[in-house]
Amino acid sequence: MPRPLVSPMAPPASFLWVRRIFLTLLTVFALAPVFVMISSSLKPLQDVQGPFRWIPSEVTLRPYIDIWSTVPLWDYFVNSTIVSLCATVFSVVIAIFAAYAVSRYRFRGRRVFTMTVLATQMLPGILFLLPLFLIFVNIGDATGIALHGTRGGLILTYLTFSLPFSIWMLVGYFDSIPRELDEAAAMDGCGPLRTLLQIIVPAAVPGIIAVSVYAFMTAWGEVLFASVLTNDTTRTLAIGLKGYATQYDVYWNQVMAASLVVSVPVVAGFLLLQRYLVTGLTAGAVK
Amino acid sequence: MLPRLRRAALPYLLLLPALVLELLIHLVPMVVGIVMSFRQLTQFFIRNWSAAPWTGFGNYRVAVDFSAPIGKSLLNSFWVTCSFTLLAVGFSWLLGTAAAIFMQESFWGRGVLRAVFLIPYALPVYAAVITWSFMFQRDTGLINHVLGDELHLVGEKPFWLIGDNSFAALTVVAVWKTWPFAFLTLMAGLQNIPRDLYEAAAMDGASVWQQIRQITMPALRPVNQVLLLVLFLWTFNDFNTPYILFGASAPEAADLISIHIYQASFVTWNFGSGSAMSVLLLLFLLLVTAVYLVLTSRWRDADA
Numbered sequence: 001m002p003r004p005l006v007s008p009m010a011p012p013a014s015f016l017w018v019r020r021i022f023l024t025l026l027t028v029f030a031l032a033p034v035f036v037m038i039s040s041s042l043k044p045l046q047d048v049q050g051p052f053r054w055i056p057s058e059v060t061l062r063p064y065i066d067i068w069s070t071v072p073l074w075d076y077f078v079n080s081t082i083v084s085l086c087a088t089v090f091s092v093v094i095a096i097f098a099a100y101a102v103s104r105y106r107f108r109g110r111r112v113f114t115m116t117v118l119a120t121q122m123l124p125g126i127l128f129l130l131p132l133f134l135i136f137v138n139i140g141d142a143t144g145i146a147l148h149g150t151r152g153g154l155i156l157t158y159l160t161f162s163l164p165f166s167i168w169m170l171v172g173y174f175d176s177i178p179r180e181l182d183e184a185a186a187m188d189g190c191g192p193l194r195t196l197l198q199i200i201v202p203a204a205v206p207g208i209i210a211v212s213v214y215a216f217m218t219a220w221g222e223v224l225f226a227s228v229l230t231n232d233t234t235r236t237l238a239i240g241l242k243g244y245a246t247q248y249d250v251y252w253n254q255v256m257a258a259s260l261v262v263s264v265p266v267v268a269g270f271l272l273l274q275r276y277l278v279t280g281l282t283a284g285a286v287k
Numbered sequence: 288m289l290p291r292l293r294r295a296a297l298p299y300l301l302l303l304p305a306l307v308l309e310l311l312i313h314l315v316p317m318v319v320g321i322v323m324s325f326r327q328l329t330q331f332f333i334r335n336w337s338a339a340p341w342t343g344f345g346n347y348r349v350a351v352d353f354s355a356p357i358g359k360s361l362l363n364s365f366w367v368t369c370s371f372t373l374l375a376v377g378f379s380w381l382l383g384t385a386a387a388i389f390m391q392e393s394f395w396g397r398g399v400l401r402a403v404f405l406i407p408y409a410l411p412v413y414a415a416v417i418t419w420s421f422m423f424q425r426d427t428g429l430i431n432h433v434l435g436d437e438l439h440l441v442g443e444k445p446f447w448l449i450g451d452n453s454f455a456a457l458t459v460v461a462v463w464k465t466w467p468f469a470f471l472t473l474m475a476g477l478q479n480i481p482r483d484l485y486e487a488a489a490m491d492g493a494s495v496w497q498q499i500r501q502i503t504m505p506a507l508r509p510v511n512q513v514l515l516l517v518l519f520l521w522t523f524n525d526f527n528t529p530y531i532l533f534g535a536s537a538p539e540a541a542d543l544i545s546i547h548i549y550q551a552s553f554v555t556w557n558f559g560s561g562s563a564m565s566v567l568l569l570l571f572l573l574l575v576t577a578v579y580l581v582l583t584s585r586w587r588d589a590d591a
Contacts, residue, residue, distance in 0.1 A: 011392070015495045019389045023400060026386055029463065030407055033418040036429055040421065048421075052432035094304045101301035113302060120313040122517070124524040124572065126545045127565040128316035130558050131323060134336050135316060141334060160312040163305060192297060221411040223527045224545075228553070238413045252421050259414035270409035271402050277471075 041257035048252040063257035070254055071243035077262070079230075080237040083151050084219035087158035091215045092208060095163055099170035100196050104182065114168070121164040125224050132157065133228055149231035157225050162215035169214075173207030174200060210276040213269060220266050237262045324563040330556035339559070346563035357551075361564060363539065364547040368523060371454070371543060375461040376518045382462070383469025384507075388499055391477050401474075408467035416531040419460045423447035423532075448533060453541040461528050465521070469514060476510035477503070512583045519579075520572065544568055 011019075040048055041063055043056040067073050101107070102114060136148035147153030177200060185195045201208070223238045230236060241262070244255045270277070323336070324346055332339040352358040386404060390397055407415065422429045424447075431444045447456040480503065488498050526545035529537045536554075537546045548568070552561030 011495045022385060023389060026382065027400065027403055030404055030467075032429070033410075033415055033422065033463070034406060036422055037414075037418045048427060050427065051436065052427055052429045094308070097301040098305040101298040105298035107295075107298040110298075113306070116314075117305070117309060120309060122520045122572075122576075123313070123317070124545060124565065124568055125526060126524070126548045127320055127569055128313060129549075130552055130561055130565070131316035131319035132312065134323075134333065134558070135319060137334060138336070156308070157312055160308045163308065167305065217409070217411075221413065223413055223530060224549075227530070238411070241413055241417060252424075252427065255417055255421065259417055263410050263414045266411055267406060267409045270405065274402065274405060 037256045037260050037263075040253055041260050043253050045251065045253055048256075063251075063253040064261070066251070067244075067254045067258045067261065070251060071240060071258075073237075073240065073258060073261075075233075076235055076237045076240035079151065079234055080220060080262075083154050083158065083236060084216050086151075086155045087162070087219040088212055088215040090155065091159040091162045091166055092212050094159070095166035095170055095211060096196070096201065096208070098163075098167045099174055100200060102167070103171050103174035104179075104192075114171075117164045117167060121161075129224060129228060132225075136229065148229060149234060151234050154226065154229055154234070154236070157229065158219040158222060159215070161222065162211075162218040166211040166215060169211055170204065170207055173204045177203045206276045209273055213273050213277055217266055217270065320562045321566055323558055324566045326559050328557070328559035328562070333556075333558075336558075342559065346560045347567070349560060350563050350567060357560070360539075360542070361547065364542045364544050367454070367540065367542055368544040371458060371461070371541075372519060372522045374458050375465060375522050376515065378458075378462045379465040379469050379518060379522075380511075380515065382466040383471075383473055386466075386470045387473035387477055388503060390474070391503075404470055405467050407463055408471065412464065412527045413531050415464065416460060416528055419456075419463070420448065420532050423456050449538050451540045453533065453538040457529055457532060457541045457543075460532060461522060461525060464528065465518065469518065472510060472514050473507060476507050480506045516576065516579060520576070523572065 039054070039056065042059045042061070043053075044058060044060050044062065047053060047057055102110060133148065136153050140146050140148055147156065181199050181203070182195050185199050190198065221238065222236075226236045226238045230239060241255065241258055244251045244258065325341055325343060326332075326336075326339040327342045327345070328336055328339040349355070349357055350361055353362050390401065421427075425431060425444055428447070430447065431441070434440045435442075435444045445452055447453065484502050484506075485498055488502060493501065524545055525543060526549065529541055529543050529546045530549075533541065533546075536550060537543065544564075548561050548564045551564060552558055
């Protein structure tokens with residue numbers, strides 16, 4: 001059937017104009033900081049020390065060279081990368097096992113487990129920051145396992161931050177995989193673990209990707225616990241970027257260049273994989 | 288007998304790593320925090336906190352004694368946080384809803400626009416908020432340049448990051464950072480509304496605005512129930528935005544509760560009183576959540 005030129009659903013002009021104006025303003029709002037970040041990172045220092053200017057007096061890449069020597073940015077980068085990658089891998093693997101149990105088994109405590117896990121994510125971080133700090137310090141004193149001020153402690157902490165949402169999202173995904181596949185695998189003599197690894201995991205790849213992106217972003221952007229649980233050698237980017245402000249001066253062009261450099265990996269990853277994230281969210285959220 | 292036992296134990300084994308970590312990082316610290324709130328825990332006892340003397344409800348009495356400075360500033364921080372949360376969640380929800388509805392129909396450039404709108408959500412929070420703090424600088428920032436030099440709306444360039452204006456600055460940044468999440472969630476919710484509903488309504492002569500009011504909004508209600516609660520809890524507990532915007536000591540007008548407790552704990556090293564305030568915060572959030580869930584579920588049942 002040929003589509004009519006003007007469908008009965010075509011919205012009226014007033015709607016289109018409101019939409020156009022609203023979406024334009026919203027785009028300006030959303031992108032204003034991105035514009036400031038990019039343009040200021042290409043300005044010489046005197047441009048960012050005077051009144052704001054839209055166009056740099058000269059375009060320079062100098063800030064992108066200076067950022068690496070003003071503060072040990074590379075060390076922060078390495079710390080953030082190690083911590084975020086480890087937290088992501090552990091969190092996703094642990095979430096896969098937990099989600100499989102919740103999705104495929106009916107056991108005592110199943111509801112309590114899912115509710116408790118979700119509830120922990122809603123608690124104020126400040127509530128367990130102080131005790132966690134004390135626990136880490138005291139574990140170190142008692143057993144010699146250093147958790148305070150080390151990457152290990154931070155990895156352990158961060159992976160639990162993304163765990164609840166990851167489990168929840170993966171349960172939604174696993175539930176949508178037909179049980180007949182499990183049963184067929186069981187007929188062929190697969191145990192539960194092989195079923196998980198050979199049937200469920202391959203079928204849930206989009207969900208696993210979405211969860212990984214989420215876990216990485218969570219760890220890469222965390223500030224509160226990083227400010228207390230790291231020291232000079234394990235400092236992450238979240239805290240390290242403050243280093244561009246000295247007692248007398250803030251090198252805003254370098255701050256903007258550094259902000260851009262630390263944003264590019266996550267924003268690029270997010271935009272490339274956003275399709276999975278949206279479908280993953282749909283599977284989990286709209287039930 | 289044995290294989291059967293193993294089968295029954297399997298789900299628990301699969302859950303074990305998640306369970307242990309949740310216990311270690313969330314639940315045990317919570318219990319420890321509650322115990323700490325009944326002790327006089329100052330810097331002398333950090334390495335041996337079980338030696339700190341008990342004070343009963345002493346820390347709580349100090350925290351809620353609103354005539355003394357500590358209680359007074361806590362109360363101020365509480366009201367600031369309440370109004371901040373109300374405004375930030377309200378505007379974020381409004382922008383997210385409007386954007387999701389306007390982008391329900393596909394049009395040219397919709398995919399690009401969606402990616403653009405998700406950028407504030409994808410940017411690491413410290414990079415984004417540092418940029419906002421540069422924009423809010425009095426003499427070198429974009430905001431004052433636009434308001435003062437180009438639109439001539441303000442005579443004397445105002446300070447944004449100190450004094451009373453800091454509340455407005457904080458709210459703007461929080462809305463900027465939060466609304467894309469509302470947008471993303473509501474977009475997902477809109478995908479589940481059957482198209483025939485709109486077609487039938489259009490046949491009956493309902494305008495676009497009527498369709499939004501009578502089909503879209505009611506269909507989004509279950510999503511909104513969860514979304515608003517999540518936004519409320521995240522915003523009320525927000526630490527990152529004020530911490531990066533103002534540093535560890537926020538101006539009084541923007542002294543959010545998390546920052547306030549952080550300050551009370553790590554600057555004075557009085558963990559006992561900080562814990563008592565955290566426990567009070569937790570009780571308040573539990574109460575609000577319970578009341579909210581009871582009320583919204585009742586309305587849902589009444590509608591059904």
